[in-house]
Amino acid sequence: MSTNSEAKPDKISDEQLLRASRSFEAMMLSQIDISAKLANDLKHAIRIGMAVLALIAISILVLLLTLSSQINRISDVVLDMNTNFSSVTVRMDHMSQYIDSMAKRVALLQLMDEQTAGMKQEIATINDSMASMRETIGSMSAKVTNVRQSVDGMSVSISRMDDQVQLMAADMQYMAKPARSINKMFPLP
Known part of the structure; x- marks a missing residue:
């Protein structure tokens, strides 16, 4: 009995x-x-993170669009300036030819020899001025060419930035897959 107790x-x-x-x-x-x-905290954190990433992507897109439109404007202005400089050069060449022909005609007049000497000096000064x-x-044309090359470089940089934004969008899609799976498992009310 002691064993049972x-x-x-x-x-x-x-x-x-x-x-x-x-x-x-x-x-x-x-x-x-x-x-x-x-799980609820994780869902909220993922949603906030996705919203922040979306805002960053949108702001980068707006920045890229703004830069692209400004580059197009600058390129148009530079091309217009180049055209204007070319026409000014052509007109100056015409003016130089006209002045040379005027100098020849004035030299033919014997009564105006004294005046033509002074006019020749003025024409020489004008020719020097025109040469300068x-x-x-x-030099301005060279600077315009440099500006155009800079604009081309900026265009290439913006194109690279656009590629990076597209890569970021793909990364965001990839990072959002786990959140979608969690959202499927725990749908929001």
Whole structure:
């Protein structure tokens, strides 16, 4: 009999078993609540992150569109200036020819020899001025060419930025896949 009395205290009573199952149930419910809260927080964080990335992508797109339109305007203005400089050069050449022909005609008049000498000096000064103007126009044409090359370089850079934005959009789509899976598993009400 002493062996039976020793074996009975090792048995768990129904009340102890009930308390243990209630505490286990409470722990499981609290763990489920915590995991649900964490899942909701994760969903909200992913949504906020996607919204921020979308805003960044939109702002980069607006910036690229603005830069592209400004580059087109600058290119148009530079081309217009180049055309105007070419026409000015042609007109200056015509003026130089006219002045040369006037100098020849004035030299033929003997009564105006003294006046023609002064006019020849003035024409020489004008020719020098025109030569310096041609040099200035030549340097301006070189500067316009440099500006055009800079604009071409900017166009290439913007094209590369556009490629990067497209890559960022693809990365955003790739990063959004896990969020979509979570959203399918836990749809929003």
